[in-house]
Amino acid sequence: MTHQPIPLATELLLAFPFMAAFIIYITALAVSMKKDRDWPVYRTLFWSAGILLCLIPVAGPLAQLAHMDFRYHMTGHLLLGMLGPLLMVLGAPVKLLLRALPAAKAKTLTGILRSGTLAVLSNPAVTAGLNLGGLWVLYTTDLFRLMHESMLLHILIHLHIFLAGYLFTVSMIYIDPIPHRRSYVYRSIILIAALAAHGILSKYLYAYPPAGVPRDEAETGGMLMYYGGDAVDVVIVIILCWHWYRSTKPKTRNERTTYVSG
Amino acid sequence: MTPINSKQQFTYARRNFWSGILFGLGLVAFLDEMVFHQLLGWHHFYDKSTTEIGLLSDGLFHAFSWFATVGSLFMVADLRRRDAWWKKRWTGAVLIGLGFFNLYDGLVQHKLMRIHQIRYDTNNLLMYDIAWNVIAVVFLLAGIWIVHQTRKRLIESSL
Numbered sequence: 001m002t003h004q005p006i007p008l009a010t011e012l013l014l015a016f017p018f019m020a021a022f023i024i025y026i027t028a029l030a031v032s033m034k035k036d037r038d039w040p041v042y043r044t045l046f047w048s049a050g051i052l053l054c055l056i057p058v059a060g061p062l063a064q065l066a067h068m069d070f071r072y073h074m075t076g077h078l079l080l081g082m083l084g085p086l087l088m089v090l091g092a093p094v095k096l097l098l099r100a101l102p103a104a105k106a107k108t109l110t111g112i113l114r115s116g117t118l119a120v121l122s123n124p125a126v127t128a129g130l131n132l133g134g135l136w137v138l139y140t141t142d143l144f145r146l147m148h149e150s151m152l153l154h155i156l157i158h159l160h161i162f163l164a165g166y167l168f169t170v171s172m173i174y175i176d177p178i179p180h181r182r183s184y185v186y187r188s189i190i191l192i193a194a195l196a197a198h199g200i201l202s203k204y205l206y207a208y209p210p211a212g213v214p215r216d217e218a219e220t221g222g223m224l225m226y227y228g229g230d231a232v233d234v235v236i237v238i239i240l241c242w243h244w245y246r247s248t249k250p251k252t253r254n255e256r257t258t259y260v261s262g
Numbered sequence: 263m264t265p266i267n268s269k270q271q272f273t274y275a276r277r278n279f280w281s282g283i284l285f286g287l288g289l290v291a292f293l294d295e296m297v298f299h300q301l302l303g304w305h306h307f308y309d310k311s312t313t314e315i316g317l318l319s320d321g322l323f324h325a326f327s328w329f330a331t332v333g334s335l336f337m338v339a340d341l342r343r344r345d346a347w348w349k350k351r352w353t354g355a356v357l358i359g360l361g362f363f364n365l366y367d368g369l370v371q372h373k374l375m376r377i378h379q380i381r382y383d384t385n386n387l388l389m390y391d392i393a394w395n396v397i398a399v400v401f402l403l404a405g406i407w408i409v410h411q412t413r414k415r416l417i418e419s420s421l
Contacts, residue, residue: 188333192325200321206308223307230328237329241336250344 006067010151011059014158018058022051025093028100037099047091054084058158067148070210070217074224080158081131081165082232089169094176110179119180124190127171131164132197139201144210168194173239184244191240195233202226270346272419279409281337282352286359286405288331291324294367298380306378316375323371327363354408361402368395 025047032039056062057076065072094113098106112118120126138144138157147153170176172187206222209215271278298305312320341347368391372379380390 188329192322192329195325195328196318196321199324200317203308203317203321207312226307234328234332237332241333245336245340248340 005064006154007151010155011063014058014155015055017159018051018054021088021093022048025091025096028093028096031100032096035099039096039099043091043096046087047093050084050087050089050091053079053087054162070213070221071224074221074228077161078224078228078232081135081161082229085162085165085169086232086235088166089173089175092175098177110177113177114179121167122171122178122180124168124171124182124187127164127168128190128194128197130160131168132194132201134160134164135201136197139205139210140208142211145212148212169236172236174243175239184240184247187240191233191236195229198229198233199226202229267348267415267419268345270344271348271351272416274341274344274346275348275351275412275416277337277341278346278348278351279355281334281341282355283359283362284330284334284337285352286356286361287363288327288329288334288359289356290360290363290367291327292331305380308378312378313375316371319371319375323363323366348412351409351412354405354412357401357405358409359405361398361400361405364398365395365402368398 025044029039029044057066057080062072062076066076067073094109098109101109138147143153143157147157170178171182172191174181202222202225204222205225206219209218213221294305299307338347338352368380372391372394379387380394381387384390
């Protein structure tokens, strides 16, 4: 496939939300520190690394390469849709924002989090559908080819990949405050289903390249997606299981002794 | 020879069993990927004769076993902190999980669904198939035997 390079304006447009998110986070951090509230350094590092990994596939050399070559496209997909969002979620931005905002504004934010819309958008079944459904449509229909011709589609699809990846991660691991909580079993089942759909799509792409993608690029891309997806998802699995482990902690040693002897 | 079981082990007998099964499934899937796909290169990532149901089955099992490996080890950690890890029962269950998955992989996934064959550069695939499935059955039976022994102890304890 030969394509026109991505125009600078498109790159800037896609980079802007991430730059803004970084500046907001650092501002919130400064305000929170002024209130004498500690914030773990690793959270800021996670957030910054996540933003950086999301910027790489939307602007600069990798973005241009990804536009031409499916292997780079898939690398970008793993960064923008999986690893970047995961690191950003570990940055706990909502928690930080709630600390930095004045009480009234923080209350408004909590209200938004409690809203019906976010109840739907934090349901793992919905976020998995948005995430994997989006990928299936992108790679198995004409959409992938059209994305290379229309800059509007290019922008919308990249935003979707990021947002769907972020919401999916938020709905699986509760790092930030989340009012509509789902059980561990439910989240685990959806996570397994999503992982399976991701793996199956990778093998499908390996066998049936999207229109216009050469076979060898599709094969490498499919394998990248398969193993890369496993690598990122296992981190989500570990965090989910670790939270379960923490939550089922036996209450106290005394209680346990009573239980055994009783 | 007769280890004394704690009451906690009996209380958590089920969690020991299921944690072992899950770890067995996860371990065998991991070894399959590492040894046969990566190190030996016998298995192929994708085989053109794979059926659609085969692709689905492989995807679900792969995802499930990936999750199970991690989940089952957290279950072990949980059992240990409750002094409830029953090593013998757990090990037996691991063998059942291992044998069951290998048998399913060897008979249903390799043969019926034709995901991929054990090896491509051989004229004697049948021997590989037989060896594969016999080993699976041996693991399965050994696991059932061990779990059965712990079950007797469990029944005795509730008398």
